[in-house]
Amino acid sequence: MTTITVLRGDGIGPEIMDATLHVLDAMQLGLQYEFAGAGMVALEKHGELLPQATLDSIARNKIALKSPLTTPVGEGFSSINVELRKRFDLYANVRPAKSFPNTKSRFPAGVDLVTVRENTEGAYIGEGQQVSDDGATATLTQKVTRKGSERIVRYAFDLARNTGRKKVTVVHKANILKSTSGLFLKVAREVAAQYPEIQCNELIVDNCCMQLVMKPEQFDVIVTTNLFGDIISDLCAGLVGGLGLAPGANIGEHAAIFEAVHGSAPDIAGKGIANPCALLLAAGQMLDHLGQPEQAARLRSAIVATLEAKDALTPDLGGEGNTLSFAKAIASRL
Ligand code: NAI
Numbered sequence: 001m002t003t004i005t006v007l008r009g010d011g012i013g014p015e016i017m018d019a020t021l022h023v024l025d026a027m028q029l030g031l032q033y034e035f036a037g038a039g040m041v042a043l044e045k046h047g048e049l050l051p052q053a054t055l056d057s058i059a060r061n062k063i064a065l066k067s068p069l070t071t072p073v074g075e076g077f078s079s080i081n082v083e084l085r086k087r088f089d090l091y092a093n094v095r096p097a098k099s100f101p102n103t104k105s106r107f108p109a110g111v112d113l114v115t116v117r118e119n120t121e122g123a124y125i126g127e128g129q130q131v132s133d134d135g136a137t138a139t140l141t142q143k144v145t146r147k148g149s150e151r152i153v154r155y156a157f158d159l160a161r162n163t164g165r166k167k168v169t170v171v172h173k174a175n176i177l178k179s180t181s182g183l184f185l186k187v188a189r190e191v192a193a194q195y196p197e198i199q200c201n202e203l204i205v206d207n208c209c210m211q212l213v214m215k216p217e218q219f220d221v222i223v224t225t226n227l228f229g230d231i232i233s234d235l236c237a238g239l240v241g242g243l244g245l246a247p248g249a250n251i252g253e254h255a256a257i258f259e260a261v262h263g264s265a266p267d268i269a270g271k272g273i274a275n276p277c278a279l280l281l282a283a284g285q286m287l288d289h290l291g292q293p294e295q296a297a298r299l300r301s302a303i304v305a306t307l308e309a310k311d312a313l314t315p316d317l318g319g320e321g322n323t324l325s326f327a328k329a330i331a332s333r334l
């Protein structure tokens, strides 16, 4: 019996989590859920965005399935997502993008790639943020370390090796950002040399964006630093039909958190029409992580079959279904 921490989240969070748990229950995996609070709900109930009990639960179970959380803007709160990544040193942000049938994507077939984004350093360390007194000059510190670069590049190559992928593209800007991106590229070359069976190529980030839009089928695994990975992974979500279909895993040595890439969608919250697929696909990543790849494949096949049949699709996919009817249609195809 595996116990996972479940964060139901804000906005559409509880709706898509209920739908996801409905499907997981139908799979009879013997999963036990430990519900924990975070976000606006926790702030109202416990006076804290991220209660200690929630951190303890994640530390204990080592696995969390998480709905989007709303971080209040401009009230001195820092992002809960960034905080969770820091707390548990979730250094690998793994975002697969694979073509699905019947989406609004320009690439109905042929895209099957994974972005592996460094999740703890680079431009997002939140240090050295300064604006001069006259408001005319702003600075920020970026930090790239050998350790941070090595473990993320190694993660990408191991992922390629373990999932039968053939190529890793290292994305950088070492021609301009000579120190930070330069170190990342240098370390990436050293690591790549230890995986002779996996093809490695290098692309400068701006060229990479153009190539992704022109010819996405040439990509397999992409590994890059935090800021570039943030942007590229959203671009890749756009290649396969948008945010409603984009999952992500935040993985560290001691814990992993699985979530949708999208946010709490306040514009459609409470209407019961949110697409549950991104969180369901994240649950699939979780099953892979738990060493149950055949169950993960079973879940993905049911999602694809439901999209193929256009059965109960939510409005973002052009259908007339709702969150729960879509989930039930998926569960019926398991
Ligand atoms: P968002 O992703 O919530 O919404 C962007 C657009 O996509 C909206 O039109 C929304 O209706 C639509 N959308 C998103 N998910 C959908 C789904 N499953 N089905 C159908 N349509 C969907 O981004 P936004 O509006 O920038 O952020 C809203 C809140 O979410 C903010 O408070 C932000 O901080 C938070 N957020 C949380 C994240 C997390 O917890 N991982 C990630 C991104 C944002």
Ligand code: MG
Residues within 6 Å of the ligand: 230, 231, 234
């Ligand atoms: Mg982002």
